[in-house]
Amino acid sequence: MKRKGFGFYLRIYGKILAQDLKSKMSYRADFIISTIGMIFTNIAGFLSFWILFRNFPSIQGWGYYEMLFLYGFSLVSLTPVQCLFDNNWSLRIHVYSGDFIKYCFRPINLFFYYQSEVFDIKGLGQLAFGIGTIAYSWSQLGLGVTPLMLLKLLVFLITASLIMIALQNAAAATCFWIQNSFYVLDLVTRFKDYAKYPIAIFSPVFRFIFTFVMPIAFIAYYPSIVILRPEEVPLLSWLSPLFGVLFFWGSYKFWMYGALKYSGTGS
Amino acid sequence: MSNIIEIKNITKEFKVLNRREGLKGSIKDLFSRDYKIVRAVDNISMTIQQGEIVGYLGPNGAGKSTTIKMMTGILEPTSGEILVGGNVPYENRTKNAQEIGVVFGQRSQLWWALPLVESFKILKDIYGVSDKDYEDMLALYQSLVDIEPLLHKPVRQMSLGQRTLSDILAAFLHNPKIVFLDEPTIGLDVSMKAKIRTLIHALNQEKHTTVILTTHDMGDVDALCRRIVIIDKGKMLYDNDIEHLKNFFGSYRTLKIRIDGSLKQLAEEIDRKLSDFKVSADDEWISILVDEEKATVMEVLSRLQQSYKIRDMQLEEISTEEVIKKIYEEGVQ
């Protein structure tokens, strides 16, 4: 029975993913409209960014292209949560209607099984947009390209993604205890809009809060400083991959605890 | 035969919130809340053998689904022991899940947008069913119902009946030792109900699968179950053969007769004569509930014929439905 390793889950995920994509394609109108919506979101986000910062050469020592890099970084690191964990948004609906229980009877990991059901392909547009923004600001900043830098970029993008995923998991799981957990999820989603600002603009008290209490500074600031300002990387940046894994693991445990606690009571 | 499920003295308690009523109550709830403890399952014991079909009955809110959740491992009993196939379900939920199948009448567990066959393929992988077992199972399905047209239809385009059928097939796909069916025929038309019952029966016979069936449709019970378990308010009311249940109450039969004259008056008259039995009258018939341990229907009939000219008569067996209703309403003495 202990044969259900990583390979097993990867294979199942691949199958479900392929099927899900096939069926998504069958709702063509929805697919097109959602994609346009996603493009709109990104354009509007960029437009807001541009309107705000075009007048100012720098903000607290952060130049336009450095800000742009942060922006692009946050877009890319938000892609996994958008693509792979989108079913978290439906969680409270499944829970209130009682449908959630149907996920509890399979001999595989409940969290995996639930999340595997939806793959949100729209997120890929955001990914492309984010990569474009990073590449553009990267070249404008003249950072140069070395394998080590790319590796750093990759590691810290994954770190940032894990933290965002962790925040969303935990927020979605609140629906096992409270009504209208939508607001919690919505709140956490708004976090990501704040993540793109350099934490240097905040006063020390809030720097502390955004680092240790609501760790949004880990979504873009601490990871990307490794690339933007290699000479002044704080210890926290180097520790952030560890935090990423820890947060993710913690949120997973929380989610599972809630799921099992809940599925017993709801009918 | 071996025991597949063993339950000893299980109890489950929940803490529930008391909500207050009205606008004032809601404002009060903002600041303080009070809870009460509810005992959903109260000291229930039973053993079920491999291959049995057990009807698990009880009125709404009796504690049926709580018991089933404990058997499937998603709920831990407050006290007592459960063994399913030798395992303690809540201690090893995933291992237990490998051995069971579950169907909820109104909630499809299949992938909504996928054709049935794709759902089957994913389930095959999830449960680790071998290619040969999978093929054999599909062949068996094809011999029982015509699944070919269903296989390539997305679940969301199916009728409720087709969906229920598909869900049942999906639950048996990995040849589980136990299948839990929760109101499998709810909302279906008569012919679909019959089809589903035949299918369940055939799968039980063919694969020797234990089936635990909860339902409010006594047609399901009559067609499928030899044994029934009845609970209400968390307590076990009855656990025995369905035949025994009928005997229990079924020494009663209802004799209906029609006589000229005012039925109401006549009924009162007969009631006085046959003091042992309950007599009532409606617009057409006088009904006499005959306890056959005291007198046979024939004896009652001949006694009545001495005094009245009986123009027509009917004899009614007490139905399972009535027995269950009687138990829900009055309990077992």
Place this chain on the structure above:
Amino acid sequence: MKLKKYLTLTRAGIIESLQFRLGTLVIIAGNLLYLIVVYFLWKAIYASAGTDIVNGMTFSDTLIYLVLATALFNFMEMYIVWEMGRAIQSGKITLDLLKPMEYRKHLFWSYSGSFVTQFFFTFLPTFLIVAAVTHGAIRFGWNLLFFVISVVMAVSINYSIDFLVGTICLYTESIWGINIMKQVIVMLLSGATIPIAFFPEPLKTIAYYLPFQSIYNAPLSILLDGNPQLQTVLTTLGIQLFWCAAMMVLGKLFWKVSLRQITVNGG
């Protein structure tokens, strides 16, 4: 009494929204967080600008503007598009259509309860705090009356736009896509995230010709105008009134036409 049946819906809405005390707390926490971010961000922007007045607005003007815009947003956002989309997809809409009340009105009055709670829980406290903290930045005079009138019209315009967009869900299953496009456009072009004064010239002109600026920009500029001319105020209110009527008629017509189309085709 005609009004009574509407008020019954309002009362039910109040009771319903009070059930979710955690939801309320989370909304308040979310707003606080947002305000903190906004405060530091704009402080940094003004510090870098080197002048006290950017685009005709001082730091405290901008801050009050954005804080109240958020408060207004919470007060007006009723997720109507989602509600309609879900009702249409689940078929619940047929039940709603059977109610002895126009659907448009029924929906509005069902939500009016949360207008009341949101007004007392978020808008009023925010407003009072802002007024106290900035002492004197908000004048207490006739402008308050005009502000209230303006907000009432803003609620109506916002609802009409939501209803109009929600109607599109009769034609497509893509609720997410439709909603996100609406949200992005409204948030940006209404001046809810960045005051319209900051927009570059052509964009500013475009924004003024569209109905969206009547939702946030109009009431807030009436409230914050330090040197109000009756004519300016009346012009702003007049434009709002125009959009109020236009969007209502448009929404009503579109709904009527769409519904006929759908019932004829059997949906």
